[in-house]
Amino acid sequence: MKPTKNRRKNISAPPASVTGKQRSDLTARSMKMAVLAAILAALAIICHRLDLIDYRVALPGLVLSAVCGVLAIISGAIGTWRAKQAKEPELAATLGGSTLALLIVVPLLATVLTGIGKPMIHDISTDLQNPPEFFAVPALRTTRDNSLDRSDPENLVNLQREHYPDLNTLFIDRPFEQVFDQAVALVKKRGWEIALVSPANGRIEATDTTLVMGFKDDVAIRIQIEGNQTRVDMRSVSRVGKGDLGVNAERIRSFLAELRQ
16 A cells, blocks of 8 residues: 555656746746846836937836836746745846846835825925026926926915925025025036026026936026025926926925035
């Protein structure tokens, strides 16, 4: 009877070569999906920066890239787990696809997470009653870009007050000329493309381009003398997109914090 039991046990157990092939297939599939994710992300970014596609096409391309990356991570994780169970010596070889996919998915996921809870607005100003105007920047914008009239959405002012109550006019106890020069120097330090510098009117206009996707956000800085202090107001507007994931508010917040120092 014992030989019979052993024979049945051998029949029911999958051959080692079969499980090994399954792990190999999962590893290969993971790498293919990861490479596809990398290609989709690269195409979306490069084509958008070269103005070959609209952001409405580039963003879905990044989403599709992230989906492929997640699938690659799942396939790679299963393959790695099976290899570990089988105590294979070349365990690191199963991690290639997952590692590549993580390099793509993590930054995209981090960007999405930073935008959670942020309002769907793209025009932020420290002065909500009399926002700094743009004089030179409109000539650099196209009809496809967001309007500068602050009419979208209708409750823009209330949304900003609710979500960014800390953004207010900055008053500095330094002379106007010093503050203005420091603001211009800070704009240059941040690598923004300057469109207007007018000490006589206390105005600075510039454009900040995001590192990866090349999105352009326009900035207006208004500097005035008010009593014994220098008053600084700032406005930051995204050219495209309904929401800005909080980028404009953070740009104003960090700029004014550094100027204050």
